[in-house]
Structure formats: C-alpha cells, structure tokens
C-alpha cells in the first residue's frame with residue numbers, strides 16, 4: 001500500500017467500525033443496550049484524536065505544506081473536518097456518559113450525533129484517499145516519501161502514543177463483534 005499504508009490501514013478499520021455502528025443503531029429501537037453507544041463514541045474519539053489525526057496533521061499535512069505541494073485551501077478543508085469531527089465526538093461522548101440511566105431523548109440525540117460523525121467521517125476519508133493522498137504520492141519528491149513513511153512509523157512507536165495501539169485494536173474488535181450479533 002506504499003508509504004501511506006499506516007493511514008490507509010487506519011481508514012479501513014474506521015470504515016469497518018462505521019459499518020457496524022450504522023447497522024447497530026437501528027437495533028436501539030428494538031431494545032439493544034445503549035451502553036454500546038458510549039463505547040462507539042469513546043473509541044472513535046480516542047482513535048481519531050490520539051492516534052489517526054495527529055499522524056495526518058503532524059506528518060502528512062506538515063510535509064505537504066513544507067514542500068509547497070499543498071495549497072492552504074486544501075489544508076484548511078482537512079483541518080476543518082478534523083475540528084468538526086472532534087467537536088461532534090466530544091458532544092457524543094458527553095451525551096453518552098452514563099447513558100444507561102439516560103432518558104430516550106438523550107439516547108436518540110447521542111445516536112443522531114454518532115450518525116452525523118459516521119457520515120462526515122466517510123466523506124472525509126474519501127476526500128483524503130481520492131484527493132490528498134494522490135497529491136502526496138504524485139507530487140512529493142521521491143526522496144521525501146521514505147522519510148514520510150519513517151515519520152508515520154515513528155509516531156506510532158512513540159511511547160506517548162504506542163501504548164494506545166493494543167487497547168484501541170482490542171476495543172475495535174469488540175465493537176466489530178456487534179455486527180455478528182445481528
């Protein structure tokens with residue numbers, strides 16, 4: 001998958017979790033445990049804020065900007081989506097806090113915010129994979145790509161972040177199981 005493999009791998013995992021989320025949410029009306037809403041919200045927030053977005057912002061976007069291969073408008077679009085996703089996920093985690101004791105209106109609101117996250121995140125991933133990644137792969141000087149790949153890897157191995165990898169993977173696998181319970 002090339003130098004951006006780490007980011008594409010994150011995207012594949014996110015899409016699987018979003019598929020599960022969108023299939024699971026209608027089951028709330030049939031009595032599914034709303035506690036899972038909080039698990040989806042907390043996973044998506046942690047994965048994006050602490051694992052995926054820092055790699056894009058601090059490595060990919062920073063490299064494109066430094067090399068002059070990225071106009072401000074595109075960079076702003078990515079940053080704007082990231083900020084919007086962070087705001088929605090903050091709202092979703094707040095709404096789903098102690099969700100088992102929440103009234104129906106709060107459960108519905110938390111579900112609606114998570115569906116908004118799913119829709120925005122799907123569009124955002126498509127934008128990155130069809131516009132941003134091809135710019136990096138097509139326009140960055142050949143010598144820059146191996147360094148970019150090393151920097152992405154270094155961020156994943158950074159002790160301030162690496163401890164998150166296993167728990168995030170574990171929570172994602174547990175959430176994906178919800179699809180099997182259909």
Ligand SMILES: [Fe+2]
Pocket residue numbers: 053056078082124128
């Ligand atoms: Fe992104």
Ligand SMILES: [Fe+2]
Pocket residue numbers: 007011052056125128
């Ligand atoms: Fe991304």
